[in-house]
Amino acid sequence: MKPIERLLLENKAWAQEHLAQDPHFFEKLARERRCDFFWIGCSDSRVHADEITNTEPGRIFVHRNIANMVINDDMTLLSALEYAVDHLLVGHIIVCGHYGCGGINAAMRKAKPDQLMLNKWLKHIKDVYRLHRHALEMISPYAERENRLVELNVIEQVHNLAQTSTVQKAWATRQGPELHGWVYGLGNGIIREIIQLDAGTPLDPIYEYDLTSLT
Ligand SMILES: [Zn+2]
Structure with a gap:
């Protein structure tokens, strides 16, 4: 067969x-369908939202891409986000990265010039590296530096979520959803929460929308 x-x-x-x-x-x-969770996870075949949280089908609305990225011109992510927040009215959005992530590993190396689309995607992770270069390069061995980039990448993606108009409108009008950044350990099966942003968490004002007409 x-x-x-x-x-x-x-x-x-x-x-x-x-x-x-x-x-x-x-x-x-x-x-x-009682979906209270929107999950943004990595496409890695070893990290399934339902399975690692022991959840029945129908509870978690899922979007997955390489290295669980929230990119502000990614229509597939943004449309799923809008549906989850405005129609399913989820109470929680989870960005779940994982240690041993191939996307993070690839982003830390020199890009291969023939991988046109992959390189465009990985560039967003390289930007996270550049933002935290000083702290990252203090860490050795290399594997620990890579693990830290997994965590920092999740934190950045949670902030990217908070910077969307979809989340800011929902925070202003229904005081939700909560945003969570998690990292899953492939080696032990355990999820660690590394960041949580509740509705109303102050953002860098440069990313704030003018929502005075909604409130
Ligand atoms: Zn991954």
Whole structure:
């Protein structure tokens, strides 16, 4: 059997397993969705939001990209964010990075000139490195420096979220959602929270929107 055929076969087994436990499982899932969390994670195949938080399907709205980035002209992320905040009314947005991230590792090295699109993406992580170069280059060994860049990158992406008009409007009108920056340890399966920004957290004024007409 080809690996791709196995995926479809395993899907049938998975569906049957759920039906054996609860004959109405899929009817209920199709009918109700209680999404209180928007997850921005890495595309890495080892980090699945539902699985590592032991959460049933239907609870976490998920967006994933290389190195869990929040880039202010990424339409896929921004449209998912707008839907999560304005329509699902999520109470929490989680940016979850992970130690051993291939995107972070690649961004710390010299770029290969033939990787046109990847290089554009990794440039955003290089910008985070440049912003924290002094502190990062005090850290050795190299692996620890890389781990610290994973953490700093998550912190920067949480701030990028707070700088969006979508989040600032929601903070002004419904005092939510909370923003969380987490890092997952591939080696031990444990998530660490490294930053939390609640509604109303003061931002650098240069990034503030004029929301006087909303309040
Ligand atoms: Zn990664």
